[in-house]
Amino acid sequence: MYRHLERRLAQRVLGCLQERSPGVTLPPVVIEQPPKVELGDFAIPLFPFAKPLRSAPLKIAEMIRSEIGPIEGIAELQVAPPGYLNIKIDRAWMAAALATDQKPPADVAAGKILVEHSSINPNKAAHIGHLRNAILGDTFVRLLRYASRIVDIQNYIDNTGVQVADVVVGFTQLEKKSRAEIEALTRQPRFDYYCWDLYARVSQWYEADKQNKQVRLQTLHAIEDAGSETAAIAELISIAVLRRHLETMDRLDIEYDFLPRESEILHLHFWNAAFGKLKESGVLTFEESGRNKGCWVMRRAGTGKADPATDGTDDEKIEEEDQKVIVRSNGTVGYVGKDIAYHMWKFGLLGLDFGYLKFYRYPNQHDCWISTTDGEKGHPHFGDVAEIYNVIDARQSEAQNTVIEALRGLGHGEAADHYTHFSYEMVALTPRCAAELGYMLSEEDKTRSYIEVSGRKGFGVKADDLLDQLIASAKKEVDSRHPQLSEAERLGIATQIAIGALRYFMLKYTKQSVIAFDFKEALSFEGETGPYAQYAVVRAASIFRKAGVDADTFCDTLTVNSSPDSLATYLSGDVGNEFWELWLAASKTSYVIDQCIATTEPAYLAKHVFQLAQLFNTFYHRHPILTEPDEKRKQFLLATVAVVRRELIHALAGMGITVPPVM
RNA sequence: GGGCCCGUAGCUCAAAAGGACAGAGCAUCGGAUUUCUAAUCCGAGGGUUGCAGGUUCGAUUCCUGCCGGGCCUACCA
Numbered sequence: 200m201y202r203h204l205e206r207r208l209a210q211r212v213l214g215c216l217q218e219r220s221p222g223v224t225l226p227p228v229v230i231e232q233p234p235k236v237e238l239g240d241f242a243i244p245l246f247p248f249a250k251p252l253r254s255a256p257l258k259i260a261e262m263i264r265s266e267i268g269p270i271e272g273i274a275e276l277q278v279a280p281p282g283y284l285n286i287k288i289d290r291a292w293m294a295a296a297l298a299t300d301q302k303p304p305a306d307v308a309a310g311k312i313l314v315e316h317s318s319i320n321p322n323k324a325a326h327i328g329h330l331r332n333a334i335l336g337d338t339f340v341r342l343l344r345y346a347s348r349i350v351d352i353q354n355y356i357d358n359t360g361v362q363v364a365d366v367v368v369g370f371t372q373l374e375k376k377s378r379a380e381i382e383a384l385t386r387q388p389r390f391d392y393y394c395w396d397l398y399a400r401v402s403q404w405y406e407a408d409k410q411n412k413q414v415r416l417q418t419l420h421a422i423e424d425a426g427s428e429t430a431a432i433a434e435l436i437s438i439a440v441l442r443r444h445l446e447t448m449d450r451l452d453i454e455y456d457f458l459p460r461e462s463e464i465l466h467l468h469f470w471n472a473a474f475g476k477l478k479e480s481g482v483l484t485f486e487e488s489g490r491n492k493g494c495w496v497m498r499r500a501g502t503g504k505a506d507p508a509t510d511g512t513d514d515e516k517i518e519e520e521d522q523k524v525i526v527r528s529n530g531t532v533g534y535v536g537k538d539i540a541y542h543m544w545k546f547g548l549l550g551l552d553f554g555y556l557k558f559y560r561y562p563n564q565h566d567c568w569i570s571t572t573d574g575e576k577g578h579p580h581f582g583d584v585a586e587i588y589n590v591i592d593a594r595q596s597e598a599q600n601t602v603i604e605a606l607r608g609l610g611h612g613e614a615a616d617h618y619t620h621f622s623y624e625m626v627a628l629t630p631r632c633a634a635e636l637g638y639m640l641s642e643e644d645k646t647r648s649y650i651e652v653s654g655r656k657g658f659g660v661k662a663d664d665l666l667d668q669l670i671a672s673a674k675k676e677v678d679s680r681h682p683q684l685s686e687a688e689r690l691g692i693a694t695q696i697a698i699g700a701l702r703y704f705m706l707k708y709t710k711q712s713v714i715a716f717d718f719k720e721a722l723s724f725e726g727e728t729g730p731y732a733q734y735a736v737v738r739a740a741s742i743f744r745k746a747g748v749d750a751d752t753f754c755d756t757l758t759v760n761s762s763p764d765s766l767a768t769y770l771s772g773d774v775g776n777e778f779w780e781l782w783l784a785a786s787k788t789s790y791v792i793d794q795c796i797a798t799t800e801p802a803y804l805a806k807h808v809f810q811l812a813q814l815f816n817t818f819y820h821r822h823p824i825l826t827e828p829d830e831k832r833k834q835f836l837l838a839t840v841a842v843v844r845r846e847l848i849h850a851l852a853g854m855g856i857t858v859p860p861v862m
Numbered sequence: 863g864g865g866c867c868c869g870u871a872g873c874u875c876a877a878a879a880g881g882a883c884a885g886a887g888c889a890u891c892g893g894a895u896u897u898c899u900a901a902u903c904c905g906a907g908g909g910u911u912g913c914a915g916g917u918u919c920g921a922u923u924c925c926u927g928c929c930g931g932g933c934c935u936a937c938c939a
Contacts, residue, residue, distance in 0.1 A: 227879080234882055244881055246919065256919085281919080283882075320939085360939045419938095461939090494937060501865055502935095520864075520935080527937040534939050596866070597934055624867080624933090629874095648931085676901070696901085707887095708875070711867065713932075720874070720888080724901050727875090727887045734901055742898045794878060803878070809886080820894090820903045840898090862901065 200296050201783075202790035203303040204272050205230055208241060208286060215267045216248065216259075223251050236780050239277060239285030246282050256282025290779055291767035297786050298754045298766075298838050300845070305789075307347045310585025313545055314340050316621075317354040317448065317455070318591070320362040321437035323398045323654055324391035325447050325662040327716055328592075328626045334705040334855070335623055336590035337453040338801045341853050342792050351581060355541075356460040358437040360534075362398075362654075364419040367433050369397040372414055373404060378432055385439035389663065391447075394440055399657025425466055434462075445559050445567065447662050451698055452855050455567050457581045463553050463570040464541055470532050472551050473540035482608035483525055490519055493528030497608075500600030523601055535598055539605045546606070546614040547583030555581070586617040588799070593622045593711070621799050623710035627651050628660070629717045636660070649715035660716065669697035672722050673730075681861060692859040696730050699856045703729030706805040706854055727809050729856055732847060735812035735819075736858040739844035742824055746837065753841045769835045777821075778839060781814045785846040792853060801854070808850045815843050 209228045216225055226247040233242040245256040245263075252259055260278040267276070274289040316336020319329045336352075343350050357363070370376045374397070376384070384390060405411050421429035441458070448454075464470070474495075477483045483495045502521035525536040543549040554574030559567040568578060591599060599620040607615040627649035630640055638658055644650055652659035674693035681689060704721050708714050724730040743750035770779045784807075791807040794800075824840065827833040848858060 229879065229881090231878095231881070238882085242882085244920095246881075249919080279882080281882080357939065362939070491937070496937095499865090499935080524937050529937075531937085533937075537939095592933095593867070594933055622867095651932095673901095680899080680901085712875070713868085715874075717874085723888080725888090726901095728901085730901055731887095734899095738898070738902085745898060791878095798878070800878085802876085806876070806886090813886090816902060817904090819898075823898070825898050861899085 200293065200301065200303060200789075201786040202793055204288065204293070205241065205790070207270065208273065211267055211270055212243060212263060212284075215263050216252070219262065219266070220252055225251055233283075233285055236776055236783070238279065239275075240288040240783060241286040242279075243284045243286070244282060245284060249282070260284040288783070290770040290775075290782070293786060294766045294770060294782050294838075297782060297842055300754070302789070305347070310349075311583075312343055312348050312350045313353060313582070313584040313587045314343070314350055314590065314621075315353045315355055315587070316590035317444070317453075318356070319354075319444050320357055320360065320654075321440040321444065322362045322366040323395040323440065324389070325444050326652060326654065326659040327662065327665060328652055328659070329444075330451075330662050330665070330701070331623065331626050331705045331714065332590055332592065333448055333453050334451065334702050335621070335710070335801060336588075337451075338702070338706060338804075338854050339588060339590070339621065339796075339799065341855055342795050342801065342804070345789075345792055345849075345853050346796060351584065352454065352456045353581070354455045354458050356437070356441060356458050358433065358441075359419075359422050359461045359465060361415065361419060363433050363437050364415055364422055365401045366394050366398050366436055367422065367429060368414055368418050369394075369401040369404075370436070371418075371429075371432065373397070373400060378428065378435065381432060381435055385435060389443065391440050391443040392661070392663075394436070395654075395657060395661065398654065402655045423465060425462075442559065447666075449561060450663075450666055451702065452857075454561055454565055456579070457555075458558060458567065458569040459541070459553060459581075460570045461537065463572060464537050466572050467551060467553065469540040469544060469549060469551055470537055472549050473536070473543055474526070474532075476543075476609055477525075477539070477605065480609050482605050484517065486522070491522055491524055491528075494522075494524045495526035496522040496524050497601065497605060499523040500597055500604045535601055538598070538602050542587070542602050542606060542614075542618070543609075543611075544582050545584060545587050546611065548606075548609075548611055548614065552582065555579075586619070588619045588621045590621040590623070593624050596620060596622050619799060621710075624713040625651065626714045626716050629715045632660075632717050633658075635718065649713060665721070666697060666701065668718075669701055669722060670694055673697045673700070673724065676724070677862070684861075692862065695857050695859045696724065696733065696862065699729030699733050699851075699858075700724055701729070702855050703732070703805060703808075706801050707809075709802045710800060729851075729854075730862070732808045732812040732851060733856065733858045734862050735815045736844055736847050736851070737860070737862045738819055739815070739840045739847075740858075740860070742837070742840055743844075745825055748837065750841050750844055754838060754845075765831055765835065769832065777818070781811075781818050781839060781843060784811045784814050785843050788846045788850045791850075804850060804853055808847065808854065811843065811847055811850070815840075815847070818843075 209230055213228045228243060231242045233239045245259045248259050249256050257278060257280060260282060263284055264276045264278055272289050272292050273286055275287040277285045279285050314336055317329065317333045319325050340350050340352055370381050384393060387393060418429060421427045422433045424430055483497050486492055486494050486496055498517050499521050523535060524533060526532050540549060553570040554572050555568045555578035556571045556574045557566050558569035589599060603615050603618050606618065629649060630645050630647060633650050634640060670693050673696040674690060677689045677693045707727060740750060769775060787807060791803055795803050822836060824833060824836045827836060851858060
């Protein structure tokens with residue numbers, strides 16, 4: 200409703216200005232929020248219009264105020280120096296709409312969206328860096344679905360790369376394990392932890408003797424040969440670790456629809472199909488000489504060709520340092536090439552498809568599919584989507600942009616325009632946290648603000664460990680607060696709190712900020728945290744429980760209990776301003792979610808949730824409800840609580856956070 | 863060398879398309895009628911937004927230069 204009103208206002212103001220000065224090109228109408236509610240709910244700065252309209256901002260504001268006429272939902276317009284038009288919403292009108300949860304129809308863009316996230320190498324346990332990726336991706340999916348978009352969730356699995364090869368080397372060379380022995384190990388509860396340590400040992404083994412790296416190369420090649428024993432072992436390991444990753448993510452309510460694997464991109468010859476088109480379109484050029492002699496290369500994204508007016512048909516030579524090798528001189532293709540083919544598939548531009556097999560069934564009966572060479576019939580249709588979002592950390596932005604440029608070079612500008620690299624910064628550790636983990640710090644490291652995690656060194660915080668710690672910590676608190684509840688109930692509540700804390704923690708930072716992970720902050724349940732917001736909802740629910748009223752249906756009867764007139768009464772004056780601030784904040788959830796989608800920044804929603812919870816807590820503290828003697832006023836206060844509770848639950852759900860019955 | 867990102871309170875971070883006095887949390891200190899559970903609330907201190915210019919009616923935000931930090935820049939994935 201809030202965003203609806205904002206849009207309506209912007210249109211009317213623009214219309215008013217255009218009518219007054221036909222033919223003049225005007226800057227866009229920017230709508231902001233005044234610094235205080237007393238000033239109004241929207242603010243329009245008129246400074247940008249002074250020049251084109253050849254009039255003082257204050258005069259323009261005055262003109263709009265007197266000429267614009269009535270607007271549904273807007274109560275009052277005020278001119279404020281030095282050149283603002285402040286607009287007040289018709290509070291009772293808005294509150295009535297909000298109380299009854301009226302949603303004006305929104306225009307939903309057509310076309311399916313594909314969100315790819317997680318993409319953890321299936322050779323070791325998931326760590327906190329992977330958690331940030333998965334939580335960002337999963338949250339973005341929830342936001343898109345909130346906005347009525349249809350979304351497929353994919354998790355790309357690199358099961359044939361060096362990382363898997365390294366663990367294969369560990370099992371076969373360092374531990375001399377047979378396939379049967381490895382198979383037995385995969386049935387261990389946390390097989391991914393075993394691999395975590397082994398991976399670190401293999402890395403050390405490579406360091407110890409450079410000759411050892413030859414083994415890696417041989418293993419890597421053997422894995423790509425589908426029929427080999429090594430490939431079978433790699434499959435065994437990667438599938439087992441992948442299952443562990445799905446289990447870990449499921450603990451956080453993160454699910455996937457489809458797991459495309461690199462092995463199928465290889466075996467189904469996706470690259471061959473793409474290669475022909477890339478050569479034909481001139482995206483790839485063959486190097487006859489120089490450092491990259493014998494390779495097929497393309498221009499790296501962001502280099503040269505500053506002037507796109509040259510029409511793409513550039514036969515000019517690409518400088519050597521601007522070349523990205525796509526096909527090596529030995530004829531093998533690098534990962535960017537495979538990625539180009541894969542992304543052509545995503546947009547339905549390749550002419551090939553995966554085979555599909557049911558792989559994993561979630562407790563809620565949802566099936567997750569995996570790629571295979573020839574799969575089962577009756578599978579859902581994946582790929583061939585209108586828009587994609589790839590949740591991949593910022594280090595890969597150049598590679599991502601190169602894939603986008605390849606699509607553009609192939610003539611698929613539409614696809615390239617709907618390809619979004621959802622880029623975010625890594626999770627690192629504070630020096631203190633690194634020390635706690637037993638990592639020896641150099642003097643230089645101690646002065647850094649953060650230290651990068653390293654799977655290769657086995658240095659980092661595992662996702663399951665962190666979850667276990669969060670649950671244990673929350674459990675302790677729940678145990679002491681609610682000893683009368685059963686063990687299972689207490690554990691359930693502790694788990695919800697732990698997930699709330701973790702998901703909020705990963706979402707409260709903006710994407711471009713490196714998270715310096717610290718146990719103290721991550722384990723905090725106070726202040727700007729998930730549990731703070733959960734607690735606000737628990738308090739709201741508690742009021743309704745004690746009042747013997749159902750919070751979900753309470754507002755349905757509101758029009759009977761509380762007329763617009765009485766809403767207007769309670770929402771005016773000094774105390775009314777305080778109530779209105781809360782109602783206004785509650786009305787913004789959809790608006791904020793729109794902003795999050797448009798900017799691919801879920802942190803705004805985290806901020807909104809916190810502000811709403813904070814306003815509610817203040818309100819809760821100041822206005823006793825159950826003891827309120829004035830029945831009409833009590834109804835109004837209850838309505839306020841019901842609306843805030845509903846919006847907080849929706850907003851938290853967008854972040855994948857649920858609310859326990861008690862805390 | 864080239865490209866991208868960052869520098870804001872003691873610490874960790876906000877400030878959405880350039881707008882009204884730069885805001886939160888943590889930490890510190892001082893408080894809250896034994897109440898709808900205090901995982902809460904109220905208050906206090908704390909800032910030349912890295913530095914220097916420029917554009918603008920207006921700059922934390924845009925431009926240029928410097929200083930400091932990070933990442934990318936492999937015939938690895």
